[in-house]
Amino acid sequence: xxxxxxxxxxxATEPPAGLRFxxxxxxxxxxxxxxxxxELIRTLVERDLRIRYKQTVLGFGWAVVGPVVFMLVFTxxxxxxxxxxxxxxxxxxxxxxxxxxxxxxxxxxxxxxMSLISNLMLLNKVYCPREVFPIATVITAAFDAAxxxxxxxxxxxxxxxxxxxxxxxxxxxxxxxxAFTLGVTLFASSVLIYxxxxxxxxxxxxxxxxxxxxxxYGINVIPAGLRPAYAIADPLGPIxxxxxxxxxxxxxxxxxxxxxxxxxxxxxxxxxxxxxxRLETGxxxxx
Amino acid sequence: xTRLAPPPPGVIGVExxxxxxxxDRTRPVLRDEVSRLSQRLRGAHDANRWxxxxxxxxxxxxxxxxxxLFGTNGSGKSTLLKILTRVMYPTAGxxxxxxxxxxxxxxRAGIHPDLTGRENVFLYGSILGLRRSEIAKxxxxxxxxxxxxxxxxxxxxxxxxxxxxxxxxxxxxxLEPHVLLVDEVLAVGDATFQQRxxxxxxxxxNQGTTLVFVxxxxxxxxxxxxxxxxxxxxxxxxxxxxxxxxxxYRSHIESAAEVEVAGAGQIGISAVVSGSKHEAPATQxxxxxxxxxxxxxxxxxxxxxxxxxxxxxxxxxxRREYVLDEGVTETKCVIGALPLPRGRYFAWAAITDPAGADxxxxxxxxxxxxxxxxxxxxxxxxxxxxxxxxxxxxEEISSPVPFRLPTEIAAPRQATGGS
Numbered sequence: 185x186x187x188x189x190x191x192x193x194x195x196a197t198e199p200p201a202g203l204r205f206x207x208x209x210x211x212x213x214x215x216x217x218x219x220x221x222x223e224l225i226r227t228l229v230e231r232d233l234r235i236r237y238k239q240t241v242l243g244f245g246w247a248v249v250g251p252v253v254f255m256l257v258f259t260x261x262x263x264x265x266x267x268x269x270x271x272x273x274x275x276x277x278x279x280x281x282x283x284x285x286x287x288x289x290x291x292x293x294x295x296x297x298m299s300l301i302s303n304l305m306l307l308n309k310v311y312c313p314r315e316v317f318p319i320a321t322v323i324t325a326a327f328d329a330a331x332x333x334x335x336x337x338x339x340x341x342x343x344x345x346x347x348x349x350x351x352x353x354x355x356x357x358x359x360x361x362x363a364f365t366l367g368v369t370l371f372a373s374s375v376l377i378y379x380x381x382x383x384x385x386x387x388x389x390x391x392x393x394x395x396x397x398x399x400x401y402g403i404n405v406i407p408a409g410l411r412p413a414y415a416i417a418d419p420l421g422p423i424x425x426x427x428x429x430x431x432x433x434x435x436x437x438x439x440x441x442x443x444x445x446x447x448x449x450x451x452x453x454x455x456x457x458x459x460x461x462r463l464e465t466g467x468x469x470x471x
Numbered sequence: 472x473t474r475l476a477p478p479p480p481g482v483i484g485v486e487x488x489x490x491x492x493x494x495d496r497t498r499p500v501l502r503d504e505v506s507r508l509s510q511r512l513r514g515a516h517d518a519n520r521w522x523x524x525x526x527x528x529x530x531x532x533x534x535x536x537x538x539x540l541f542g543t544n545g546s547g548k549s550t551l552l553k554i555l556t557r558v559m560y561p562t563a564g565x566x567x568x569x570x571x572x573x574x575x576x577x578x579r580a581g582i583h584p585d586l587t588g589r590e591n592v593f594l595y596g597s598i599l600g601l602r603r604s605e606i607a608k609x610x611x612x613x614x615x616x617x618x619x620x621x622x623x624x625x626x627x628x629x630x631x632x633x634x635x636x637x638x639x640x641x642x643x644x645x646l647e648p649h650v651l652l653v654d655e656v657l658a659v660g661d662a663t664f665q666q667r668x669x670x671x672x673x674x675x676x677n678q679g680t681t682l683v684f685v686x687x688x689x690x691x692x693x694x695x696x697x698x699x700x701x702x703x704x705x706x707x708x709x710x711x712x713x714x715x716x717x718x719x720y721r722s723h724i725e726s727a728a729e730v731e732v733a734g735a736g737q738i739g740i741s742a743v744v745s746g747s748k749h750e751a752p753a754t755q756x757x758x759x760x761x762x763x764x765x766x767x768x769x770x771x772x773x774x775x776x777x778x779x780x781x782x783x784x785x786x787x788x789x790r791r792e793y794v795l796d797e798g799v800t801e802t803k804c805v806i807g808a809l810p811l812p813r814g815r816y817f818a819w820a821a822i823t824d825p826a827g828a829d830x831x832x833x834x835x836x837x838x839x840x841x842x843x844x845x846x847x848x849x850x851x852x853x854x855x856x857x858x859x860x861x862x863x864x865x866e867e868i869s870s871p872v873p874f875r876l877p878t879e880i881a882a883p884r885q886a887t888g889g890s
Contacts, residue, residue: 234590
């Protein structure tokens with residue numbers, strides 16, 4: 185091999201048209217890659233939990249504080265006024281049962297949308313399937329939700345109101361909620377890289393979302409004719425309503441509405457994931 | 472384009488890669504796109520929208536190659552490396568890499584200050600693609616290499632910056648990938664640690680790992696690589712044996728510097744370098760550096776000259792303080808026995824006033840070739856700072872006399888990390 189020193193004879197200023205780079209990443213390969221990265225996800229979740237535990241005195245206690253404070257505020261304001269029909273359920277229990285899934289969604293989306301941008305340093309240095317970062321934050325939020333759900337046990341004891349047998353439906357509801365949360369998080373985190381305004385839109389949308397979803401009130405506030413449209417626009421509505429139905433009211437979920445919510449969640453998840461995988465190739469170029 | 476099977480482990484194929492960036496992206500992307508769209512609707516054409524960082528780069532690297540990548544700032548080295556790590560994707564062309572790729576790029580990126588050293592080893596290891604069990608297996612070797620011992624259980628924010636860096640390098644150095652990409656990481660760390668990193672890279676190379684090494688420190692590039700690729704404004708300007716590409720690069724940056732400062736300064740300098748009796752300069756022979764100076768007035772000056780192989784850092788430099796007359800004058804410096812081996816060298820010069828203020832900045836004035844013996848090859852991975860020829864001979868001692876070493880150097884430190 186000999187050194188060939190060429191005076192930069194300017195090559196064409198543009199690459200030939202047929203040379204365009206296209207990433208070939210099939211769904212199966214992408215899933216295999218994600219599976220390979222499972223230990224990384226676990227490590228990232230561990231990192232986030234450890235850091236919080238180290239930086240704060242209360243540690244995991246903070247997972248409980250948020251929803252409990254909201255519950256107390258709501259109870260003080262709405263219980264005495266008797267605003268909302270709770271079908272005999274103590275209002276504290278009524279609102280907290282919704283606050284646990286709601287807080288999971290809110291925390292997952294708020295932190296998850298920031299997950300790419302706060303790990304930019306790493307993203308620009310090391311390769312890994314980028315979705316590990318939003319996935320890890322959603323899992324972290326799930327941990328917090330599990331911790332905050334422990335308060336429910338206390339409330340059951342205080343009000344002498346044991347959970348119904350239909351609580352067995354809850355895993356289905358959790359699966360749906362995780363799918364929806366992950367879809368929104370994938371969407372928001374990848375768009376945020378290109379459009380930093382999203383950073384301010386997300387917390388606002390989440391705040392509004394709490395009032396749009398049946399957290400303070402029951403889903404029966406929504407006129408029956410509007411509920412299908414509502415279920416598609418805000419899949420969280422039927423999901424939260426079903427949490428109440430199954431845990432507190434000893435009823436199966438409202439399958440019609442929940443089916444629509446499931447469709448919407450699936451659309452969010454596939455759409456969010458597809459968009460994420462498209463946008464992830466450009467992260468290093470603009471960030 | 473059909474999908475091709477990945478090449479065997481350790482083989483890199485960079486096939487006609489182009490990469491462009493936005494020439495000026497100060498505004499958010501969306502606003503940019505909107506204004507561009509409105510421009511296009513009005514029929515305006517924006518040809519200067521893109522800046523090409525890589526143009527038609529085509530490099531094939533075999534398993535076990537040690538490739539040094541160099542070039543001036545902004546020549547596309549880091550972009551190419553990012554494309555190799557798959558952090559970035561090319562605009563056109565294709566990149567195929569076989570096997571696991573490990574990147575040693577700004578090691579502090581993955582280190583979290585609130586976690587302990589131990590937790591960070593696992594975190595950084597899994598970011599770099601190792602399994603937990605693999606990290607656990609190498610944990611002791613990593614701690615030993617990073618020289619951390621007890622500190623491993625302390626939070627990293629209480630580490631010195633050197634300790635944090637050693638930790639990061641330690642994890643990356645024990646990755647055992649098929650391809651190792653190294654970007655300017657040796658700049659930090661003390662001399663011993665730099666040498667240990669080079670040693671480790673040599674071990675990795677001996678294991679058959681392909682190495683791509685980016686650095687501005689040409690001496691370390693030369694000591695570790697066998698092949699050199701010079702990138703110039705996104706184009707491969709030279710690709711070949713490390714010494715050849717490096718000398719092409721060196722003469723380029725020298726001539727660029729020469730053009731840059733030509734005419735600068737209050738006193739003009741030109742120089743002629745020759746051996747004795749106007750022959751070509753040769754090793755261990757006298758060297759004559761004749762300087763012609765043009766000054767606009769009588770003044771007391773300090774004249775500096777230096778001989779360098781590449782950079783502005785000379786192998787040696789000489790100084791003379793005297794009164795320079797107005798007009799054109801000549802002065803000559805005779806060096807007794809030139810301690811340089813065969814090669815191409817550059818004479819640099821500068822003039823200051825006695826207080827040290829620049830009259831003419833430090834710049835190359837001429838280049839010359841030295842005839843003589845080649846330098847002995849150094850141990851691979853051992854950096855030679857600058858080439859100096861010394862007369863030396865080897866002897867056999869017929870009747871060895873037993874002697875005792877001073878205790879401090881009797882037991883050299885056990886080499887860590889190697890196999």
